[in-house]
Each structure stands twice: as structure tokens, then as C-alpha cells.
Amino acid sequence: MSSRQSSAGSRLGRRNDPERREKIIDACQKVIVESGVTGTSHRKVATQAGVPLGAMTYYFDGMQDLLHSTFSRFATSISDDFERHMATATDKESACERVFERILQASSGDDDELILSHELYTLATRDASFRSITTQWMQRSRVALELHFDPLTARLLDAMIEGLTIHRALDSEAREPSEIKTAIARITKDSREGSLST
Amino acid sequence: MSSRQSSAGSRLGRRNDPERREKIIDACQKVIVESGVTGTSHRKVATQAGVPLGAMTYYFDGMQDLLHSTFSRFATSISDDFERHMATATDKESACERVFERILQASSGDDDELILSHELYTLATRDASFRSITTQWMQRSRVALELHFDPLTARLLDAMIEGLTIHRALDSEAREPSEIKTAIARITKDSREGSLST
DNA sequence: GACATTTGAGTACACTCGTACATATACTTT
DNA sequence: AAAGTATATGTACGAGTGTACTCAAATGTC
Structure with missing residues (x-):
């Protein structure tokens, strides 16, 4: 041949x-x-x-390639799940419920997902080729959220998911799930007036 | 002797x-x-x-001790700064302004702080002695925020700071600073009614 | 059945690593 | 000045590393 x-x-x-x-x-x-x-x-x-x-x-082709392949598959798999998860929502209310479930699950503790995310972020802060994995991941998250929310709200929700997940996972004392609901409610409430002056 | x-x-x-x-x-x-x-x-x-x-x-006493000492000093220093920073606010409005400045600075990009945070989080997910550093850090952040906000709002703000900082830093395209203002405004707006059913 | 070529495995090399430990230096006390 | 002690350094050792490179096995072809 x-x-x-x-x-x-x-x-x-x-x-x-x-x-x-x-x-x-x-x-x-x-x-x-x-x-x-x-x-x-x-x-x-x-x-x-x-x-x-x-x-x-x-x-x-060496260690870097192995790690890249591994994290690439990991991020893709998470994105797939999240897309499917959000697609089951039919209106804004059920979409909020899906987001709630997502945060609760991701911050539940003994999940590998949290560990892998952090390891990936750490690589991404230093290496551009890993950063492209996280960028794409974030991109897909937002698109999934934009099925139900306007772009700005989607970005803020995405950031909120991130922050709550990390803090709930690293926190010493357990938090009420209701705080997640409050967070989602405040972020998704359209505030036409910007109350923050300058 | x-x-x-x-x-x-x-x-x-x-x-x-x-x-x-x-x-x-x-x-x-x-x-x-x-x-x-x-x-x-x-x-x-x-x-x-x-x-x-x-x-x-x-x-x-070995590598672990060196890393622990290093991250311990790092986290303490950040907490000190943040406490001082928040203490300069006189009312809720200026407090929001301080939070805004904080996010903008932390996500500005070429800052060592971001890298070190992620490295620390990664260690914290696996090792309890590093987790106690992050726990204390978060604790002090919240206390600083509670000078101006109720405990629940302080927690949510803290999580929002985290999420926005990470996403803005890892994002490929630059974002408007105004999105930070919107985020803060929505989180800090007292919503007496929980619009999220269930 | 004999050959050719792809596919996979084993191994050896040239490193770097953390740490223990035997010395050396500086300082204090007599 | 001498002795003794606390402080600091140089070095050597065993373990573990990524990767290149030489063979063996399997597969396909005539």
C-alpha cells in the first residue's frame, strides 16, 4: 500500500x-x-x-497531547450533557429549574467533575491550547442558556453557576439549596432600570 | 542556653x-x-x-510545607487588601462601586492573582489543609461584604465575583465593564418576592 | 506458503526530583 | 582565646520521569 x-x-x-x-x-x-x-x-x-x-x-504524541485529548473529551461531554439538559426546558420558568438542578448537582461534592474542572482551569490560565477548550465550553454553555434567556442574562447566569458551584464545593458548611434559587431569581429578573449610578 | x-x-x-x-x-x-x-x-x-x-x-519541612506557607501568605494578603478596600465604602452605593472595581481589577488579565487562585483551588479540591486556606479566605470576603450587605446577598455577591472573574479572564473576547454593573445591580436589589416558583 | 508492511511492546538512556546527612561557618559564652 | 553551640550549606543517593528506538507479532498480499 x-x-x-x-x-x-x-x-x-x-x-x-x-x-x-x-x-x-x-x-x-x-x-x-x-x-x-x-x-x-x-x-x-x-x-x-x-x-x-x-x-x-x-x-x-507525548504528555501534552494526552492531557489535551483527555480534557477535550471531558469538556465536550459536559457541554453535551448541559445542552441536552437545557433543551428539555419549555419556558423560562422550567429553564430556571434546570439551572438550579445543574448547580445543585455540580456542587454536590464528591463529583469528579469539580476536580477536573479546576485542573483544566489551572492549565488554561497558563496555556493557550487548553484555554481554547475552556473558551469553547463556555461558548456552548451560553448558547444553551440563550435558548431561554437574553445574551446578557445568559452570560451572567453562566458566571453565577460557576461561582456558586465553586463556593459551595469549597465551603466548609453546607448551604441551603434555596440560596441557589434566590440567586437565579435575582439574575434572571429583568431590571430595565440600572440602579447602580456612577 | x-x-x-x-x-x-x-x-x-x-x-x-x-x-x-x-x-x-x-x-x-x-x-x-x-x-x-x-x-x-x-x-x-x-x-x-x-x-x-x-x-x-x-x-x-518539605515541599508541602513550602507550598502551604506560600499560598497561606497569598490568601491572607488578598483578604487584607479586600477588607481595606471594602472598608472605604460608606454606603451601599459606594460599596457596589468597590465590588465593581474589584472584579475589574481581578479579571484584567495578566495578573498573577488569577493564576495563583486557580492553583490554590486545584490543591484545595484534593487536600484538606489547602482547603482550610480557601475556606478562611471566603469567610473573610463575606465578612467584608457584610459590612454593607445582608448575609445572603453577601454570599451571592461573593460567588458572583468569583464567577465573573473567572469567566472574564478565561473568555476569548473582551466584555463590557457594564455587564459587571448589571450583575451587581441585580444581585444587590432586594427582591422581597421570590419569582421562582416551586 | 513466502514475503512485506503495519501495529504494538519492551527497554534503556539521560535526565530531574525530594530529602537526608555530614560538614562548615558564625556567633555566644566562659 | 578557647570551647561550645546554633545556624546554614554542599553533596550524594535512590527513586521516578518522558521519550526514543529496537525488536517482535500480527496482518495483509501475492
Whole structure:
């Protein structure tokens, strides 16, 4: 088969087993949850995935590529869920209810999602290629919210979701779910008059 | 001087030069900003601080202690600033103005504060001793806000600050400062009626 | 069945790392 | 001045790292 271009170096020969690649990403995600990006190594991931060490550099072009693939899949999956979740709302009221459920679930505590988000944000603050993952994620969140809210409100809601999730997760004492409802109510209430003077 | 207790092991003999300890923490903070916690090592910090490698284990009981000291000082410093900042407000209106300034400054971009916050949050999600730093930080933020707002509004404002700061910093396109004003206005507007049913 | 080529595995190398520990220096007290 | 002690440094060790590169196995082709 000489028709297959085997241009030297970066673009390696066709990799055959996508299941295996996926399994490595699964393992990588698990290792990150357990040990953080800091504690993630090819060897740990290989062991977790049950594949030989050599497979790491075979399926991925190094550590950066592995992490990028992992977080990319993670963010996409969250976005998919959120889009589906918001699409089930029929009016503004039920949309608020969906947002409420989302915050409650995300801040519930022992969820891997929170850990992975923070690890990703940390990478994103320093590295542009990871920042493009978060940017796209935020973009999709807003679009999902704009199904039911005006663009400004959607942005503010999105930020509110973020802040409440983080603070509820890192807080020492448990908070009433009702505070989430209050937050949503205040943000989504159209205030035609800007009461904040300058 | 036999009166000085030199109980074995963890509590080492009195360390003499607090300036040097402080200088190491300065260096550590700088290294974290540049390379992340992941890329922080005793050797890098020592080089940055201009001290010999041995000083690392002399002034700190290992890496964890160094990181903890660094983030502890960081969070305390931020809290001090924020307290002072909020204390200059005289009424609710000027308090809102202070919050606005705070968000604008924190999300301005090339600030180390953002990077360090994320690194700290990431550690806090996994390690309780770092979580106590963030918990205390949040606690002090709220108290500062409660000088001018009721407790619930203070909590929501605090979360809003967090969310807006993160999203504005990670966003690809610049946002109007006016959106911050709108957010603050909506959160701080007393809504006696909860418009969200259920 | 023999050959060619893709696909995968094992291993070795050249690092960097945290930390313990044996010295060295500076200071205090006699 | 001598002795003793607190303070600080240089260094060496064992462990763990990413990745390149050499083989082996499997697959497809004639």
C-alpha cells in the first residue's frame, strides 16, 4: 500500500485500535482525579489502563497531547450533557429549574467533575491550547442558556453557576439549596432600570 | 542556653533569618506563577531565591510545607487588601462601586492573582489543609461584604465575583465593564418576592 | 506458503526530583 | 582565646520521569 502517505515524523502511521486509545483516555482521567495533573505520569496511566508503557507514546504524541485529548473529551461531554439538559426546558420558568438542578448537582461534592474542572482551569490560565477548550465550553454553555434567556442574562447566569458551584464545593458548611434559587431569581429578573449610578 | 526546648524531630531549632524565609516564599510564588505547582521544584525555587538548595529543607519541612506557607501568605494578603478596600465604602452605593472595581481589577488579565487562585483551588479540591486556606479566605470576603450587605446577598455577591472573574479572564473576547454593573445591580436589589416558583 | 508492511511492546538512556546527612561557618559564652 | 553551640550549606543517593528506538507479532498480499 504505497498510496498511504507516510510523511515522516509527526503524523505517525495509522493507529489501529480506537478502543484502546479511548481506554487510555479513561485511565488518564481517572489518574488525574486521583493524583491531579501534577501526579499524572505515563507509567501511572499505562498501569491504570492495563497497557504497556510503550503504548503511551504510540497513541499520543507525548504528555501534552494526552492531557489535551483527555480534557477535550471531558469538556465536550459536559457541554453535551448541559445542552441536552437545557433543551428539555419549555419556558423560562422550567429553564430556571434546570439551572438550579445543574448547580445543585455540580456542587454536590464528591463529583469528579469539580476536580477536573479546576485542573483544566489551572492549565488554561497558563496555556493557550487548553484555554481554547475552556473558551469553547463556555461558548456552548451560553448558547444553551440563550435558548431561554437574553445574551446578557445568559452570560451572567453562566458566571453565577460557576461561582456558586465553586463556593459551595469549597465551603466548609453546607448551604441551603434555596440560596441557589434566590440567586437565579435575582439574575434572571429583568431590571430595565440600572440602579447602580456612577 | 538550655532553656530553649529542642524537642526532637519536627520542631526544629529556632531558625534565625525570617527575611530569608520570606525571600524563599517570594521566589516560590514567582515560580508557581511561571511554571505552575506542577513545575515547581526545590531547585527552581532555590535558584530563583538565590539561596542554596539545602536551605529549602532547612527553612521548610518539605515541599508541602513550602507550598502551604506560600499560598497561606497569598490568601491572607488578598483578604487584607479586600477588607481595606471594602472598608472605604460608606454606603451601599459606594460599596457596589468597590465590588465593581474589584472584579475589574481581578479579571484584567495578566495578573498573577488569577493564576495563583486557580492553583490554590486545584490543591484545595484534593487536600484538606489547602482547603482550610480557601475556606478562611471566603469567610473573610463575606465578612467584608457584610459590612454593607445582608448575609445572603453577601454570599451571592461573593460567588458572583468569583464567577465573573473567572469567566472574564478565561473568555476569548473582551466584555463590557457594564455587564459587571448589571450583575451587581441585580444581585444587590432586594427582591422581597421570590419569582421562582416551586 | 513466502514475503512485506503495519501495529504494538519492551527497554534503556539521560535526565530531574525530594530529602537526608555530614560538614562548615558564625556567633555566644566562659 | 578557647570551647561550645546554633545556624546554614554542599553533596550524594535512590527513586521516578518522558521519550526514543529496537525488536517482535500480527496482518495483509501475492
